[in-house]
Amino acid sequence: MNNDNLNKLITESLAIEEAAAKEAGKLGFMARALVQATLPHSEVDGNEFERTNGAFTLSMLAPSSVGLPYGNIPRLLISWLTTEAVKTRSREVILGDTLTQFMHELDMAPTGGRWGSITRLRDQMTRLFSCFVSCSYVGSNMTGVRNIMIADEANLWWSPKNPDQAALWQSSVRLSERFYEEVIENPVPIDIRALKALRRSPMALDIYCWLTYRLSYLKKPTQIPWGALQTQFGANYATTQEGTRNFKKKFLMHLKKVLLVYPDAKLEDCGQTLLLKPSPTHIPKLYDLK
Template sequence: MNNENLNKLITESLAIEAEAAKEAGKLGFMARALVQATLPHSKIEGNEFERTNGAFTLAMLAPSSVGLPYGNIPRLLISWLTTEAVKTRNREIILGETLSQFMDELDMAPTGGRWGSITRLRDQMTRLFSCFVSCTYTGHDMTGMRNIMIADEANLWWSPKQPDQAALWQSSVTLSERFFWEVVENPVPVDIRALKALRRSPMALDIYCWLTYRLSYLNKPTNIPWPALQAQFGANYATDAKGVRNFKLKFLQALKKVQVVYPEARIEDGGPTLILKPSPTHIPKLYNPVDN
């Protein structure tokens, strides 16, 4: 992390500390299933993907002509959609009158061209809303499974060539009923400012959301083996000793960024394990959605 990026993170973290998320109007939410196990960090070959966290396994299947979602954009999209679903209690989410307006919600500046942000956003939205997700829980000779689509319908009426112009019809996403109730009943509170500060690192986004959730109920020090964390956060690394070392290095680099915006998190590298210690939650418990 260079000095410029570090200084920017520190500045944003001080702003976060200065005002509680709800008071600042920056209380957001993330889908719990995608906190327990995460999306691909980078583009992968094929149309199937799987990650595991203990008894929980997240599997994703995408049309081969479309591909799987990956990177920071789907994570920011899911958080925004989850937040809107919790706030409105409505499956149909209105995305905004203009493309520029919606991209501003994601802290993205609209740029055109083959590699521009508009093209990347539309590509990742298509991938995410086309994807089939399977959540499986196993243990004690029992298995539970939920199969869901993120959205039943998506209507993106904006013109990429005119991002500031309102379309004739409003762009919207209708969440699937199962995904809607999953996120409304089990959302993970997050600080939107922290997500935006960490938006350039998919792994840092994953770690922040996970710690916010995990530390909210941790009551004693817990050791998590690095291979287990690798299965949860970095399934694309080799599973041999070298692969685990490479994953650990990347994880700790991303963790440093997270600790800038969430300094209260008490975490240590315990050699063969990561040690989590009881810590203040990043979102005070009185701001949990059940109290809203």
């Protein structure tokens, strides 16, 4: 982590300590299913992906011509869409009059070209909204499966060459009924400032959302094997002792960033396991959206 990024993280952490998320107007939400198991961190070969968290499994299937969503952009998109759905109580989410305005909401600066942010955003939006998600739970006495599309329809009317120009029609996304029901019934409260501070690292984003959710209901110290965390957060690592060691090293590196914005999280590396301890919640459990 370079000095500029470290300074930004410290600045954000101080701001978070000074004001609660709701009071600062920065209360956001994340879809619970995508906190329990996460999206790919980097581009995946093929069009299928799977991650597991205990009895819960998240499977993703995308058209082979489009590919799977990956990286930080889909995570920021899902958080923004979830937050808007919870606030407006509407499946129809308006993205803004201009591309620049919407990218500002995601804390992205619009840049053109083949590798520019505009191209990457449109590519990841296409991947995310084309993706089929299956959530399954297999317990000792029951099996449950829920199949979800993020969106039924997406209309993006912006001009990539003129990101500041308003289109004739508003760009919008119509969330699928099942995804909308999931995020309305089970939203995970997060601090948008923390998400933006960690936005350069997909794994740090995942760890922050998971810790915020997991510690909100933790009642007693709980040890989680590193191998289990690997299947949840790092499915691209080899399922060997060396692969788990490499995953653990990377996880702990990103955890340091997360603890800068969530310093009250209490956890400890116990060698073979990560020990979670009851901690103050990062977001108060009782919140009022009105």
